[in-house]
Amino acid sequence: MTVSMAQLSPPTVDVHESFLAAMAEFQAEGRGYLEDRSMIGSEIRTYGRSWSSPEVFTEYVRWLRAQALESSTRPNGWVPSTTLWWVDGVHFLGRIAIRHWLNAHLRRLGGHIGYDVRPSARRLGHATAMLHAALPVAHELGIEQALITCDEDNVASRKVIERNGGVFENKIDNKLRFWTPALQPDDPANPRSAGQERHA
Numbered sequence: 001m002t003v004s005m006a007q008l009s010p011p012t013v014d015v016h017e018s019f020l021a022a023m024a025e026f027q028a029e030g031r032g033y034l035e036d037r038s039m040i041g042s043e044i045r046t047y048g049r050s051w052s053s054p055e056v057f058t059e060y061v062r063w064l065r066a067q068a069l070e071s072s073t074r075p076n077g078w079v080p081s082t083t084l085w086w087v088d089g090v091h092f093l094g095r096i097a098i099r100h101w102l103n104a105h106l107r108r109l110g111g112h113i114g115y116d117v118r119p120s121a122r123r124l125g126h127a128t129a130m131l132h133a134a135l136p137v138a139h140e141l142g143i144e145q146a147l148i149t150c151d152e153d154n155v156a157s158r159k160v161i162e163r164n165g166g167v168f169e170n171k172i173d174n175k176l177r178f179w180t181p182a183l184q185p186d187d188p189a190n191p192r193s194a195g196q197e198r199h200a
Contacts, residue, residue, distance in 0.1 A: 003125045006093055008084040008133050011061045013054070015085065015092040020051055022092050022118035029119055039097060040116055068100075079103055082137065086117070086130040093121045096134045100141050109175050111147040112138060127160045135164065139182035146182050149175045 023044060026032070032044030043060075050056040066072040068082040079099050086094040094117035099106055106112070113134065117126045131148075138146050148166055150157035152174045162168075166178035 002088070003129045006086055006088045006126060006129065008096070008130070008137070009087045011064045011083060011085055012087075013058055013061055015087055015090050016054065016057050018090060018092040019057075022120075023048065023051065025119045026116070038116070039114060040095075077103065077105065079106065082141065084134060084137065086126060086133075092118065093126055094118060094130055096130050098134060098138050098141060098143070098146075100143075102147065107147065108172055109149060111149040111177070112143055113146050113148050113180075123156075127157070128163050131160055131164050135180065135182045143182050146180045148178050148180050150178075152176055 023040075026040055027044060027048070030036070031038070032041050032048060036042075036044075047056065047060050051060065064083050067078075068080060070080050072080070079101055081097045081099045083095060083097045085092060086096065094115065096113065096115040099110070099112050099114075102110075102112065113131070115127060115130060115134075117130070135146065148161050150161060152171060158176060161178045161180060164180055166180040169177045169179055171177065
């Protein structure tokens with residue numbers, strides 16, 4: 001699937017078949033075990049045995065969308081988050097979650113934004129394009145500078161963050177922490193974009 005055809009979408013039942021194939025790819029690389037603390041890992045443990053049911057998948061999509069609501073019930077320690085899927089038609093390629101605000105753990109290690117691209121779609125530019133498309137959404141949620149982190153040895157993820165304007169701040173434990181402007185330089189609304197005067 002080409003990057004040019006992919007776009008962000010709210011979670012949708014339209015990609016059910018492709019989503020299941022993507023989750024199988026994540027599981028094949030070791031995601032979903034108890035030590036996997038990622039969102040995908042948690043959801044594989046919760047839904048992995050029943051996702052194939054259209055009814056269960058519909059409820060999962062409904063639950064995922066509801067996590068953006070301040071009033072929604074969520075696991076202890078989770079904050080409201082907007083999840084978007086990176087899709088090309090009915091093909092699920094990846095996902096990105098934008099946390100609306102930071103608690104102590106997220107400020108230290110997790111950050112505002114987390115993302116995953118399915119293994120078979122990696123190294124094609126999808127992560128960079130997906131993050132670029134999601135940053136204006138973060139801005140609409142009131143985030144001016146998004147904290148994004150990655151593992152110290154994850155060179156590919158570091159490059160994705162830096163290509164989107166991420167500025168390295170420091171390292172905590174094995175996490176590299178970057179602050180990324182939610183409006184990109186080429187966004188007409190950004191006062192630093194070409195042809196616009198920057199105001200203090």
